[in-house]
Amino acid sequence: MTVGQALSAVGLIRPARRRGFCPACRLWDLGSNDRAGRAEISAPAVVALAFLALAAIAWALTIWRSGNDGMDMGMGSLGSFAAGWTVMMAAMMLPTALPLVFEFARRSEGRRLWRAATGVLAVTYLSIWLAFGLACYAALRMFPIPEADQGVVGGVALALAGLYGLTPRKASSEARCRELCSLHGPLPFSVVRSGMVAGARYGFSCVGCSAGLMVAMAIIGMSNLGWMVILAAVVLVYKLAPAPSVRRTWLLSGALVAMAVTYLLVA
Numbered sequence: 001m002t003v004g005q006a007l008s009a010v011g012l013i014r015p016a017r018r019r020g021f022c023p024a025c026r027l028w029d030l031g032s033n034d035r036a037g038r039a040e041i042s043a044p045a046v047v048a049l050a051f052l053a054l055a056a057i058a059w060a061l062t063i064w065r066s067g068n069d070g071m072d073m074g075m076g077s078l079g080s081f082a083a084g085w086t087v088m089m090a091a092m093m094l095p096t097a098l099p100l101v102f103e104f105a106r107r108s109e110g111r112r113l114w115r116a117a118t119g120v121l122a123v124t125y126l127s128i129w130l131a132f133g134l135a136c137y138a139a140l141r142m143f144p145i146p147e148a149d150q151g152v153v154g155g156v157a158l159a160l161a162g163l164y165g166l167t168p169r170k171a172s173s174e175a176r177c178r179e180l181c182s183l184h185g186p187l188p189f190s191v192v193r194s195g196m197v198a199g200a201r202y203g204f205s206c207v208g209c210s211a212g213l214m215v216a217m218a219i220i221g222m223s224n225l226g227w228m229v230i231l232a233a234v235v236l237v238y239k240l241a242p243a244p245s246v247r248r249t250w251l252l253s254g255a256l257v258a259m260a261v262t263y264l265l266v267a
Contacts, residue, residue, distance in 0.1 A: 018195075020130060020148055021125075025044060025046045035086060035187070042106070042109075042111055043090050043105070043109055044102050044105035044106040045102065047102070047105045047115065048098050048102040048105065049117055050102050051097075051098060051101050051109070051122060052094075052095065052098060053151075054090065055090060055092060055094040055095050056110070058087050058088070058090035058091035058094070058188060059091040061091075061227070062087055062088055062091045062225070063089050064222075065087070066082060066225040066228075077224045078134075078137065079234045080192075081137050082130065082133070082134065082137075083131075085129075085130065085133035085134075085137075086130050086133075088217075089126055089129040089130065089133070090126060090230065091232070092228070092231070092232040092235060093125070093126070093129055093206065093235070094122065094126075094237060096206070096235055096239035097122070097125055097202065097206075097224055099109065099181040099240070100121070100180060100198065100202050101106065101121065101122065102265055103181060103182065104117075104118055104121055104194075104195065104198055105118045106185075107125055107187055108187055108191045108194070108195075109192075111187075112191065112192045113191055113192055113258065116192060117192045117194065117195035118195060119195075120192055120196050120199065121195035121196070121198050121199035121202075122199065123199070124195070124196050124199030124200050124253065125199040125200075125202055125206070127207075128185070128200065128203025128204060128205070128206070128207060129201075129203065129207070129214075132207055132211070132214060133136075133214075133218070134219040136214070136215065136218035136258040137218075140218065145219065150219070151219075151263070151264060152264065153219055154216065154219045154263055155260045155263045155264035156218045156260070157212075157216035157219045157220070157260075158216045158256060158257075158260035158263055159256070159257050159260035159261075160215075161212030161213045161215070161216045161256055162212075162252075162253040162254065162255070162257040162259075162260065163253065163255030163257070164211070165212070165213035165238075165249060165252060165253040165256065166249065166250070166253050168180075169208060170209060170212075171249075172208075173205050173206075173207075173208030173209040174209045174238060174239075174243075174244075175243070176205040176208070176209075177202065177206060177209055177239055177242065180201055180205060181201045181202075188255060206239070209238055209239065210235050210238060210239075213231050213234060213235060216231065217231055227263070230254075234252070234256070237252065
């Protein structure tokens, strides 16, 4: 099977149409000089690429803001925190939702408002994470962590995130995330409502999968770019890697505990 055939099989490219949606997307040649042998990037793939570009912009904004004062969690105004947290979630979590975004766009393509419905899915998903972040903000406001103890508390939070990875709740949430990305069967309801329901279901499953890491991120602080990148990589492994074996689950949890020890030593 050629690369073009593989991409076509998963729906990333398709045979070019005379009046395709995007003439500039006709970048592929399946090995023939006639029109039937030419292909274009599919509309769902373009939508997924747009969300990937949005995540890249969010990373750029996060990097730019990371050196600013007042970025630590539990500090600053509620509005400043909410904006920073939303940008950080777009950077860290949107890439993990790309399989769902692509599959939803592929299944809803051609229905009225399908592009808007895909946007509703992403907004709903990020709203779930914003609500989680606001809960962390409220908790840190009510129970502020003294600066002298932040390193210890952050290390303990990382270690607990590693231990959380061994729990049945974590395993079931991770499996649920993979199941939801498959979107078995036709989309129910109106396509916009389907996007909202799919985004909410995936968001809640994602919180169950990555809550321990995000609590640790909340305590360590949004201004700590290095740990943000590390935890984003761990989330990607959790969400996009094949279903883990028992051995790999223990190894990943052990790696998080080792990271906790490292954080305690350098904080």
